[in-house]
Amino acid sequence: MRPYHNIEIVECGERFIEIPLQDFAVESPHPYEKLGAPYGEHSPYFARESVVNYLFEAQKYLQQIRPDWRIQIFDAYRPVAVQKFMVNYTFSQAVREKGLRELTLSEAQKQSIWEEVYKIWAEPSLNKKTPPPHSTGAAVDVTLVDEMGQIVHMGSSIDELSERSLPDYYIDIQIEQAPRYHANRLLLKDVMEKAGFTRNPKEWWHFSFGDQMWAWLKNEANLDNKCIACYGRLF
Template sequence: MRPYHQIPIIECGESLIKIPLELFAVESPHPYQKLGANYGEHSPYYLRQSVIENLIQAQNYLQLLHPHWYIQIFDAYRPVTVQQFMVDYSFGEALRERGLKEEELLPQQREEAWQAVYEIWAVPSLDMQTPPPHSTGAAVDITLVNDAGEIVNMGSPIDEMSERSHPEYYASSNQEYDANRQLLQNVMLKAGFQRNPREWWHFSFGDQMWAWLYNQSHPETTMTARYGRLTGSKLISS
């Protein structure tokens, strides 16, 4: 359980729709599909309608500050099956980084590897009360592309399982990386998003994490989540 799982979900029924990719920069080919993740009938480039509207607002704010810069979309909607695939893949990566083989793991080594995985990845829960953020269609992983078409250096890649992923990691050690992360956060917060405290790239609007973070900074309010886990096709619009 994460702290944000205490937030009630009151599903608003808003559709999951295709992101207008022509308005953004896009990670291509999609990084998880390239690894073999199966998204089923819909591509990973879907989000709830209001989330997309806010993402467009964020890009408009960005381009007021930096004309011809773009938000680059790395990942968006993610079925729980893909969440499970990436958790399993990342566990394998954690073992490779440590030079370990799963069949030879000591209990402590296994626990340490899983701790590294779950520092970044949400549990692929099928419980409707504890959905992974991306499985609600409310979360998006992003970075920035500058006017030369180059990915802006944030000091660490998306999904890295280390402390460098923490948003404030470079606050006192690298002004450039910290400023780039702050820029990304500022335009997203201005558009109504909240940032994952553990991941500089992860932003959400309307899910449990978003509501929990909003309540932390606005103690006089009691925000609930408006988006839960998507089930079936009734909320998905083509």
């Protein structure tokens, strides 16, 4: 259970639509599709209608500051089957990076690695009261591209299993590029939040509107709020 799982969901039935990819930057083919993730009928580039509208708003705010920059949509809709696929893939990758073999892991090693994985990845829950954020059509993973079409440096890759994924990691890090990385993350945060999104406190790239995490963060920021989630799991 995450803290936001205590938030009530009252599904509003808003449309689930395709994001107009010609208006944003994207990586093609999609990174998870390349790995074989089982998306089924809908591609990763679907979201709730309000989420799509707010992405346009965020890009408008971005281009008022950086006229030729664009938002790059790394990921949006993710069915629970894909969530499970990626959680298992990330676990296997972490095992390999540590020079270990899954068949010979001790219980303590398994537990430690799973804890690392779940710092980034939501549990692939089929419980309608605890849906992974991306399975609701509410969440997007995004970054920025500059006027040359190059991805703006943020100091870590999306989905990285390290402390560098924390949004404010570079505030007190004493390396030459730290101020630039932090400024780029703040720019992304500012334009997304101005449009109506909230940012995952543990991931610089993850933003959502209308799901349990969004409502929980709104309530935490203002104890007088009584926000509930308006998007539940799709399909």
